[in-house]
Amino acid sequence: MGKFISGRKDLMNRLRSFKKKHPEKPIWFHVASLGEYEQAKPIINELKARKPNAKLVVSFFSPSGYEPASKKDQPNVDFVSYLPLDLKGDATEFVRVLDPSLAFFVKYDLWYEHIQALKNQNVPTFLVSALFRPKQAYFKSNGFFRKILFQLDHIFTQNEASLNLLAGIGYENASITGDTRFDRVHxxxxxxxxxxxxxxxxxxxxxxxxxxxxxxxxxxxxxxxxxxxxxxxxxxxxxxxxxxxxxxxxxxxxxxxxxxxxxxxxxxxxxxxxxxxxxxxxxxxxxxxxxxxxxxxxxxxxxxxxxxxxxxxxxxxxxxxxxxxxxxxxxxxxxxxxxxxxxxxxxxxxxxxxxxxxxxxxxxxxxxxxxxxxxxxxxxxxxxxxxxx
Missing domain, CATH: 3.40.50.2000 (Glycogen Phosphorylase B;)
Structure with a gap:
């Protein structure tokens, strides 16, 4: 818990220093921890190959992901950050300062205030390698959690079962693209x-x-x-x-x-x-x-x-x-x-x-x-x- 709190103390100052050196709009990936980062890497590599001048930022929720990733150079990643806690003021400031051109959330780690801040800035926002289960809150009732999904511009799922769950709640901007971990292990x-x-x-x-x-x-x-x-x-x-x-x-x-x-x-x-x-x-x-x-x-x-x-x-x-x-x-x-x-x-x-x-x-x-x-x-x-x- 100590690193979870202390690691976020200087977060915004570090982000501002990065943006001062690189004022262009970056592509932002958010992951929960190292497992989701592995799923993001093939997409990061593909985007960097297509847009070699683009800056890529990766944020982590957990210290178990941030700590090892921040201690060594990450290929094709220009800045590694913690994600601020999902409070309206903190999320709004983070997204405003980062000012991304695109945002990708990986698998499941969705945060309402950050996604809302992205929508307020008209930033195209995607969920990739999504894997859903019937017992998740999104599919139990039409409330707060389901609202998060409908803020996303498109959801790329790992399998047909996840696509069907989305169709069952009326979410149509989705497609099956598979599990990027196969690309990563290859x-x-x-x-x-x-x-x-x-x-x-x-x-x-x-x-x-x-x-x-x-x-x-x-x-x-x-x-x-x-x-x-x-x-x-x-x-x-x-x-x-x-x-x-x-x-x-x-x-x-x-x-x-x-x-x-x-x-x-x-x-x-x-x-x-x-x-x-x-x-x-x-x-x-x-x-x-x-x-x-x-x-x-x-x-x-x-x-x-x-x-x-x-x-x-x-x-x-x-x-x-x-x-x-x-x-x-x-x-x-x-x-x-x-x-x-x-x-x-x-x-x-x-x-x-x-x-x-x-x-x-x-x-x-x-x-x-x-x-x-x-x-x-x-x-x-x-x-x-x-x-x-």
Missing amino acids: QNATNPQKFPQIETWISDRKAVVLGSVWEEDMIRLIPLINSHSEYRWIIAPHDLNQEKMREWAKKMKLRVGFYTQAGWNDSPNVLFLDTMGMLSSVYQYAHIAYVGGGFGSGLHNILEPIGFKVPVIFGKVRLATKFPEAKLSQEKGCGFEIETAEDLELIFNKLSTEDSYQKASRSAENWLRENLGAAKKICDEVDLILEKS
Whole structure:
């Protein structure tokens, strides 16, 4: 909560300094956190390619997104900011000073006063990669939350179910353009960061990458790790809690190393990634991937390993409508949902056979290819909308 408040204290002064240097109207993207920022990146890259002189601003709601994004250069982004709290005066001042030419909100993080301020300034405002569920407030009653949607010039949805929900409340300025995360993971897989030490450590072994795992995942994974010493195991916990990692390590029968500590590449079977920012590229070394979070508050990004044509296993998803990619990956044959340690062993052994593995890997490649191009579709439609207006 401290960073949430303190990070916003000097917000307007920093924005004014940016605008003094760059008085032109920027394109503004607002995201909740890092996951939504990943969805915005393909659109940002596409817009920058079309408008190389345009300035792009990204605002974050949460410190977990703003803090890491603001600490290093962001390709094609000229300014990173917090979003002010959604109070009329603060929102009006932010939009007035920013003075954007276009505004994009990503997935779901919609704020009434900011959107109203944009409308008052006649700024074309869009929601991209939208994913709706019937139980959301927009669809329960015709009130405050639904009014927010009708302030938007156009909504680009990930799927037909979201489009149908909008049609059910009479919102017509919408179209299906897909999930921009497919574009993002493809971009990442085309030019991933390399880790020579990890490549040397893996050598001629097959590696299994366990990404964004929680306690509920590791309870099921540790027996699997202990029974398969023929693999290299790379573990990226969701929370970099050293005590928790060491607790898991004590339950393992295999040799364990930690990436930030000396001597980790002295032939351990298990490597903990006890640092941030590596996982999305480390999936390139995976033969099989497991992605965590399904048993808890939310499944993490299963499309990252799919980008490298890697079959992915995950825990039984509690909020299936919130993570439609889980069901789709199973239908396509590249994703595998498990509930127990026994389920996990069965699926893992199945994927250890060459025929099953190659079939799943080809399915991942085909599913990725089928869904590329969402960012281009969005930018094409935005251009058409602007031409008509």
